[in-house]
Amino acid sequence: MASNGHQGDDESIDEGETPTKQPRSDREMPGCFRNEPDNEAASPAGRATSQRQTSNSTARLRSDSVKKTRPPFPWFGMDIGGTLVKLVYFEPKDITAEEEQEEVENLKSIRRYLTSNIAYGKTGIRDVHLELQDLTLCGRKGNLHFIRFPTHDLPAFLQMARSKHFSSLHTTLCATGGGAYKFEADFRTMADLQLHKLDELDCLIRGVLYIDSVVSSGPSECYYFENPTDPERCIQKPYTLENPYPLLLVNIGSGVSILAVYSETNYKRVTGTSLGGGTFLGLCCLLTGCSSFEEALAMASEGESTKVDKLVRDIYGGDYERFGLPGWAVASSFGNMVSKEKRETVSKEDLARATLVSITNNIGSITRMCALNENIERVVFVGNFLRVNTLSMKLLAYAMDYWSKGQLKALFLQHEGYFGAVGALLELLHPS
Numbered sequence: 001m002a003s004n005g006h007q008g009d010d011e012s013i014d015e016g017e018t019p020t021k022q023p024r025s026d027r028e029m030p031g032c033f034r035n036e037p038d039n040e041a042a043s044p045a046g047r048a049t050s051q052r053q054t055s056n057s058t059a060r061l062r063s064d065s066v067k068k069t070r071p072p073f074p075w076f077g078m079d080i081g082g083t084l085v086k087l088v089y090f091e092p093k094d095i096t097a098e099e100e101q102e103e104v105e106n107l108k109s110i111r112r113y114l115t116s117n118i119a120y121g122k123t124g125i126r127d128v129h130l131e132l133q134d135l136t137l138c139g140r141k142g143n144l145h146f147i148r149f150p151t152h153d154l155p156a157f158l159q160m161a162r163s164k165h166f167s168s169l170h171t172t173l174c175a176t177g178g179g180a181y182k183f184e185a186d187f188r189t190m191a192d193l194q195l196h197k198l199d200e201l202d203c204l205i206r207g208v209l210y211i212d213s214v215v216s217s218g219p220s221e222c223y224y225f226e227n228p229t230d231p232e233r234c235i236q237k238p239y240t241l242e243n244p245y246p247l248l249l250v251n252i253g254s255g256v257s258i259l260a261v262y263s264e265t266n267y268k269r270v271t272g273t274s275l276g277g278g279t280f281l282g283l284c285c286l287l288t289g290c291s292s293f294e295e296a297l298a299m300a301s302e303g304e305s306t307k308v309d310k311l312v313r314d315i316y317g318g319d320y321e322r323f324g325l326p327g328w329a330v331a332s333s334f335g336n337m338v339s340k341e342k343r344e345t346v347s348k349e350d351l352a353r354a355t356l357v358s359i360t361n362n363i364g365s366i367t368r369m370c371a372l373n374e375n376i377e378r379v380v381f382v383g384n385f386l387r388v389n390t391l392s393m394k395l396l397a398y399a400m401d402y403w404s405k406g407q408l409k410a411l412f413l414q415h416e417g418y419f420g421a422v423g424a425l426l427e428l429l430h431p432s
Contacts, residue, residue, distance in 0.1 A: 070138040070429060074110055074169060077425025079203070079418070080179025082254035083278050083293075084148050084384050085157070086421040090135075091115050092142040106165045113164070114145060121156060124149035130415055135214060138429050146418050148384075154183060158190040167192035174428040176203040176420050196427075201259060201269065203423025204251055208382065209264055211415050211422055212241050222380070224411050228397035239411055241380075248376045250367050252383035253417065254278030258367060260374045270370045273362065277385030280359045287355065288348040296352055297389055303353030307346050310335025333358040360392045364399035371408055379410055384417030 075090040091111060095103070118126045125148055132144040149157065161167070173187070176198040187193045215221040220238030227233040248270075249259040255276040261267040277293075284296035306328075312320050313327030314336070320327075334354060336342045371379055379400060386393055393412055400410040415422075 070140075072169070073107060075137070075425060075428060076170075076173060077203075077421045077423070077428060078173060078175040078177075078180070079200070079420035079424060080154070080175055080177040080183060081151060081384070081417075081420075082178060083151055083281070084253075084417065085151050085154060085179065086384070086418050087147040087149075088418060088421040088425050089114050089145045089147065090137055090140075090142055090425065091145060092140050093134075094141045104169070107169055110164055110166065110169070114147070115143075120147070120149065120160075121153070123153050124157075130418070132211075132214065144422075146415065146421075148417075151179060154179070154186070155190065158186060158193075161191040161193065172196050174198060174424040176200045176424045198424055198427055200420050201251075201257065201267070203420045203427070204382070205249065205259070205261060205264060205267060205419075205423070206426055207419030207422030207424075208249070208380070208413065209244075210426060211419065212244075212413070215414075219414060221414050222411055223414070224409055225394055225397040228394060228401045228410075234394065234397075239409075241411075244378070246374070246376050247378045247380055248367065248371050248374065250363070250379060250381045250383075252276050252363060252381060252385035256363055256366075256383075258370050260370070260376060270374060271366065273366055275359055275362050277359075277383065280355055280385070283355045284352050287351040290348075290352070294388065297356075297391070299349045299352035300356040301353075301391060303347065303349030303351070305330075305350065305354040305357040307342070307350045308336055308354035309333050309357070330357070330361060333361070356392060357395065360395045361399065364396050364403075367396075368400065368403055368408065371404075377408060379408055380413065381410060382413050382416060382419060386412065387416050 073092060077088045079086040091114070114126070118128055120126075127146045127148065130146045134141060135144055170193070172194045173196065175195045177200050180195055180197045184195050184197065187195050212221045220240070222239045222241050223236050224239050226235050226237045244261075246260060246262050249261050249267075251257045251259070253276060255272060255274050255278065257272040258270045259267050260270050281293050281296055284290050284299070288296070288299055290296045290299060309330045310332040311327060312325050312329045312331045315331055316327065318327045319325060337346075367379055367381075371377065381393070381396055393410075397410040400408040413419075
């Protein structure tokens with residue numbers, strides 16, 4: 001039994017303002033990724049000069065060491081999924097006049113192209129609202145950009161990389177996701193690029209923890225929905241992932257992977273399901289004739305899934321009181337479609353909404369069972385299925401809260417599907 005998708009409608013819930021997140025003082029990423037310099041305790045006056053000299057010498061040695069170990073620009077990380085390619089690019093903002101003189105034209109051309117556009121061709125998008133400014137990575141200050149495009153357009157990306165002579169700057173590109181294996185030969189033959197392939201789940205966790213640690217202003221990276229079972233009082237609230245372990249990490253892409261995470265390096269894949277974002281889009285294309293994820297979501301937002309699904313009340317005439325099942329719960333997804341008369345009354349929007357509700361309810365049900373089995377109360381949902389998909393997020397929040405009687409909290413992250421690419425970038429800068 002599952003939610004029918006009616007209680008969590010977008011149009012019936014007002015989202016509150018998201019307060020800013022306070023910077024952390026006790027957790028920094030190691031090595032190059034430290035976002036703030038170490039604070040040194042004040043020295044006694046008699047030893048101040050010698051300690052300053054030692055400190056300056058150490059700082060110079062540390063700076064020289066970082067310069068020697070950090071890779072040349074440009075800095076990229078890629079996550080090549082079954083549906084989308086996610087790319088993160090670090091744009092240095094502290095280039096000296098000497099560096100600018102020595103910088104080759106190819107590097108300038110790539111930087112201008114990526115940062116002066118928000119769209120690339122017909123399908124590439126830079127998510128400007130996700131850009132992280134004034135980050136310090138490996139001693140360099142700059143902005144982190146987030147770019148995505150459909151996986152089927154990867155040949156166009158490789159052609160662009162070839163035309164801009166990317167291989168003359170970068171012989172190896174850190175990449176994760178199944179596509180890093182599937183398209184490895186294409187990168188080599190079409191763009192003369194060598195891929196350094198990385199485990200996608202390692203990158204996912206590393207990326208989640210890093211982004212959450214550096215977002216200290218603006219909307220909180222992590223958030224939840226307060227009062228998810230009450231549409232009129234449901235609002236978005238910030239959540240701080242201090243001491244996050246253990247947590248259940250649910251990655252919803254084309255399919256779904258569910259991880260139990262006990263530390264940055266200690267985790268296991270509990271289970272998954274083949275019914276994910278790719279299933280939603282594929283079924284919507286078949287049932288409605290839509291051609292994009294955004295179009296499918298727009299249809300779903302206008303539809304009514306209860307015309308398509310068979311509810312508990314359609315079977316019992318009301319609630320199934322013995323087992324506490326409310327009449328509005330879904331007893332059979334698409335169950336009403338066995339009736340010819342009902343098939344003739346539903347719209348494409350209804351079918352899209354029922355598809356979304358079915359996929360989301362299935363993910364929520366499996367997640368809840370995993371949380372119970374692993375004895376974990378904190379659940380974090382990530383992945384591009386949740387991009388511009390507030391409807392599914394509220395359905396998941398509702399389901400977690402309702403069926404667990406308030407014991408499980410569904411958490412979400414602003415950068416949704418980019419964490420694997422961020423993890424790949426971090427591996428480029430600081431190999432594990």
